[in-house]
Amino acid sequence: MSAPTVPAAGAETTAPPRPRRSALARFARNREAVLGFAVIAAVVAVSVLAPWLAPHDPNAADAESVLAPTGSAGHLLGTDEQGRDVLSRLLYGGRTALVVSVVSVTAALVAGTAVGLFAAFAGRRASGALMRLVDLMFAFPVILVALSLAAVVRPGAWVLAGTVVFGAVPYVARIVFAEARVEREKDYVEAARSLGASEAAIVCTEVLPNLASSVVIYGTSLVGVNIVFTASLSALGLGVQPPDADWGRMISEGAKVLVTGSPGVATFPALAVLLVALAFNWLGDGLRDVLNP
Amino acid sequence: MARRILWRLVNVVPLLFVISLLVFFISQAGPADPVRGALSQKMSPAQIEQIRQAYGLDRPAWAQYLSWLKDMVAHGGGVSLSLRSPVSGIVFPAFRNTLLLVAGATLLTVVLGVAIGFVAGIRHGRLADRVTMLLVQVGSNLPIYWLGLIIIYLTAVERRWLPAGGMHDLRGDGGFGDLLLHLVAPSFAASLVSTLIIARFVRAAVIESERSDYVRTYRSQGFGRAAILGKHVGRNVLPPIVNITGLTVGSVITGVVFVETIFSWPGIGSVLLNAIAASDYPVIQSGVLLVAVTFVLVNLATDVVLDLLNPRLRHGAA
Numbered sequence: 001m002s003a004p005t006v007p008a009a010g011a012e013t014t015a016p017p018r019p020r021r022s023a024l025a026r027f028a029r030n031r032e033a034v035l036g037f038a039v040i041a042a043v044v045a046v047s048v049l050a051p052w053l054a055p056h057d058p059n060a061a062d063a064e065s066v067l068a069p070t071g072s073a074g075h076l077l078g079t080d081e082q083g084r085d086v087l088s089r090l091l092y093g094g095r096t097a098l099v100v101s102v103v104s105v106t107a108a109l110v111a112g113t114a115v116g117l118f119a120a121f122a123g124r125r126a127s128g129a130l131m132r133l134v135d136l137m138f139a140f141p142v143i144l145v146a147l148s149l150a151a152v153v154r155p156g157a158w159v160l161a162g163t164v165v166f167g168a169v170p171y172v173a174r175i176v177f178a179e180a181r182v183e184r185e186k187d188y189v190e191a192a193r194s195l196g197a198s199e200a201a202i203v204c205t206e207v208l209p210n211l212a213s214s215v216v217i218y219g220t221s222l223v224g225v226n227i228v229f230t231a232s233l234s235a236l237g238l239g240v241q242p243p244d245a246d247w248g249r250m251i252s253e254g255a256k257v258l259v260t261g262s263p264g265v266a267t268f269p270a271l272a273v274l275l276v277a278l279a280f281n282w283l284g285d286g287l288r289d290v291l292n293p
Numbered sequence: 294m295a296r297r298i299l300w301r302l303v304n305v306v307p308l309l310f311v312i313s314l315l316v317f318f319i320s321q322a323g324p325a326d327p328v329r330g331a332l333s334q335k336m337s338p339a340q341i342e343q344i345r346q347a348y349g350l351d352r353p354a355w356a357q358y359l360s361w362l363k364d365m366v367a368h369g370g371g372v373s374l375s376l377r378s379p380v381s382g383i384v385f386p387a388f389r390n391t392l393l394l395v396a397g398a399t400l401l402t403v404v405l406g407v408a409i410g411f412v413a414g415i416r417h418g419r420l421a422d423r424v425t426m427l428l429v430q431v432g433s434n435l436p437i438y439w440l441g442l443i444i445i446y447l448t449a450v451e452r453r454w455l456p457a458g459g460m461h462d463l464r465g466d467g468g469f470g471d472l473l474l475h476l477v478a479p480s481f482a483a484s485l486v487s488t489l490i491i492a493r494f495v496r497a498a499v500i501e502s503e504r505s506d507y508v509r510t511y512r513s514q515g516f517g518r519a520a521i522l523g524k525h526v527g528r529n530v531l532p533p534i535v536n537i538t539g540l541t542v543g544s545v546i547t548g549v550v551f552v553e554t555i556f557s558w559p560g561i562g563s564v565l566l567n568a569i570a571a572s573d574y575p576v577i578q579s580g581v582l583l584v585a586v587t588f589v590l591v592n593l594a595t596d597v598v599l600d601l602l603n604p605r606l607r608h609g610a611a
Contacts, residue, residue: 136308139539141546141588143562144581148315150569151577152322228434232551235438236566251439255555258442259450270439277434 026290033286039279043272047094056085058092058245067257070264080250080265081257089245090268094276096240097247100157101226104164109219111165112172113211117203119173120180131177138170142229150238160230160239167229168222175218176211183207213291217284224280231273247273294600301596308589313365316582317358320574370579375571380579383564388583390460391549391560393472397480398487398545403538406488410495415522417500425492433489437548441482441555448478458557479556483548487541494537498530532602539595543588 027033046053055074062083070078070086077086119130146163153159183189184207192202233239234248242249247269254266336344345351364371369381376383413425449457456462456475502508503526511521550562557563561580568576 136592139541139543139588139592141543141550141584143547143550144585144588147550147565147569147577148319148581151319151572151574155569224434228436231436232438235436236551236554238566238569248436248438251436251442255438255442259446263446266439266442270436273436273439274431274434278430281430281434 023290027286030286030289032282033290036279036282036284036286039275040283043094043276043279044098046091047098050088050091050095054085054088054091056088058084058088059243060084067262067265069262077268078262078264080254080262086250086265086268089250090247090272092245093247093250093269094272096157096160096244097227097230097234097273098276100160100230101164101223104161105168105219105222105226107161108165108168108222109172109215112169113176113208113215115169115173116176117180117207117211119177120184121199121203131174134170134173134177137166138174142167146233146238155238156241157239160233163233164226164230168226171222172215172218175214179211179214180207183210213287217287217291220280220287221284224277224284227280228273228277231269297600298597301593301600305589305593309586312585312589313362313582314358316578316585317361319578319581321354365579365582369583371575373568373573373576375568375573375576380575383576384561384579384583387559387561387564388580388587390558391553391562391584392587393476394479394483394549394553394558394560395542395545397476398484398549399538399542401480401484402487402491402541402545403534405484406491407495407534409488409492411499411522413492414496414499415503415518417496417503422496426496429489429492432485435485437482437485437551438555440485441479441552444478444482445555458555460559479549479552479558482552482555484545486548487544490541490544491534491537495530495534498533499526502526502529532599535595535598535602539592539599542591542595546584546588 050058055076062079062085064083065072065075065079066083067081068075068079068083070076072078075085075087077090079085080089115130115134119127119134122130142163145166146159149159149162153162180203189202189206192206197206230239231246231248231251234246235252237252240246240249242253250269251266251273254262254264254269258266342351350357368379369384371380372378373380373383409425409429413422413429416422416425445457448455455478458475458479460472460475462471462475499522508521508526511525512518549560550565552558553560553562554566561584565577565580567573568580
């Protein structure tokens with residue numbers, strides 16, 4: 001799994017002289033963020049409305065029209081080896097990947113933030129041990145997690161979810177740890193402490209809100225990374241199972257016919273994955289500019 | 294320094310213990326009961342119990358773990374359930390093939406990653422940098438599986454430059470050159486993600502050191518850019534490159550498993566995928582354990598190399 005570039009640890013920002021535009025207005029002026037958001041919104045809408053938008057049943061094989069070329073009548077993007085409509089499968093194919101990526105990354109954000117915060121405010125020993133563990137998870141070949149999970153719970157969406165969480169937690173924990181260490185030394189923490197606030201209260205009500213934007217920004221890019229990653233896992237057969245339509249699965253199912261004159265069967269889902277992943281990256285980068293100017 | 298390296302070695306032990314426990318747990322938590330799955334439905338509970346005792350499955354979990362571990366260390370695991378042959382004969386040759394691919398992919402990762410990162414870094418803000426960064430962004434979001442297919446199409450079908458898959462040409466002499474030729478495309482596909490991680494990293498490191506005071510000083514004294522880059526910037530970005538290379542070995546291994554099936558490379562990834570389809574727990578366990586232990590050792594080696602590169606440690610301090 002690749003890592004989105006790590007955002008710089010919270011630098012002290014001086015208040016600008018002019019009154020700042022609201023975050024929403026700044027977001028609307030950020031071309032990257034708006035484009036990313038629009039693409040994601042469109043893809044989500046299409047995935048939700050797939051039952052109404054799809055011209056055909058995504059799993060209905062049609063022996064009459066096998067491997068229809070792109071642009072043929074009734075099959076805008078052609079059909080696959082079994083005569084299933086590629087466009088319909090494309091519309092359905094993002095559902096599992098999107099839900100799994102968003103939900104698991106959210107879970108990983110919560111877990112990773114908890115670990116990072118705890119490590120930043122715990123004593124030196126506990127923090128050292130915890131972060132060493134995180135370092136290790138950070139570099140561990142996540143494919144082993146996927147393979148082991150598939151052996152235990154059988155291939156499916158749960159394998160994808162578990163692997164995404166395991167892969168994402170260390171990244172989040174590291175970033176939160178680094179930023180929380182910076183925050184910990186700031187005056188407002190000292191002030192809260194001198195007013196008698198408990199460590200737990202300081203962490204939850206003072207430090208956490210200051211880290212929230214970094215966590216959200218990072219989580220956005222992580223969703224993009226994991227859309228690509230889960231597609232690869234499903235292509236290997238560890239994720240979404242046939243006959244369900246899924247972008248990753250479609251890529252591996254279209255592999256055989258890619259070189260024999262029907263490149264679209266595998267290429268359209270690949271482009272869908274690329275587009276959605278890029279959109280989450282754009283949104284993440286845009287949010288960074290908006291929230292951490 | 295020796296003490297520090299020794300400390301690292303000691304630290305690896307509890308880690309290996311935890312990994313072995315988790316791998317042992319795979320078969321315990323798995324849905325298939327090893328006895329019930331292997332035997333006929335018609336056996337009486339008493340007979341099943343007898344077999345359980347014969348295989349030691351009635352013993353407490355820790356005792357089972359110990360004998361499992363002994364088996365693993367002594368001869369690489371038990372007997373494959375689906376192939377009915379010793380696991381070691383299945384897993385080790387496949388793992389050797391995988392290591393070849395990991396080595397090829399790591400080599401490409403370092404060479405291409407550093408080259409791309411350096412070029413983008415020294416052309417920071419110019420066209421070459423922007424084009425490179427766009428390619429990096431697109432490349433790191435491409436589904437590897439599809440990329441592998443496209444590489445096969447372009448290099449083996451459209452042009453017959455490279456073989457389409459496998460490790461050896463069936464009609465060839467099976468020599469080293471033939472193997473290298475088969476290694477190129479899968480190594481490239483497997484290395485892509487980690488190559489781009491390193492490229493981004495090296496780019497940032499180069500930009501940062503180019504801006505630093507010491508580089509400005511050298512420049513003001515009239516040193517040529519090439520000399521500064523080669524002698525000083527290069528040396529300063531080397532340790533982080535080693536570090537990040539060690540960290541990306543995990544993602545290289547992941548990439549290798551992804552591409553093995555595409556390029557029909559007879560490696561551990563293909564073996565594991567087949568074993569999962571067949572619920573062949575002995576093969577899964579020994580394969581996963583082998584890859585995980587190798588990974589830990591690679592990580593250990595990276596740490597030691599970093600220690601050796603660290604001048605503060607080399608000169609006896611700390």
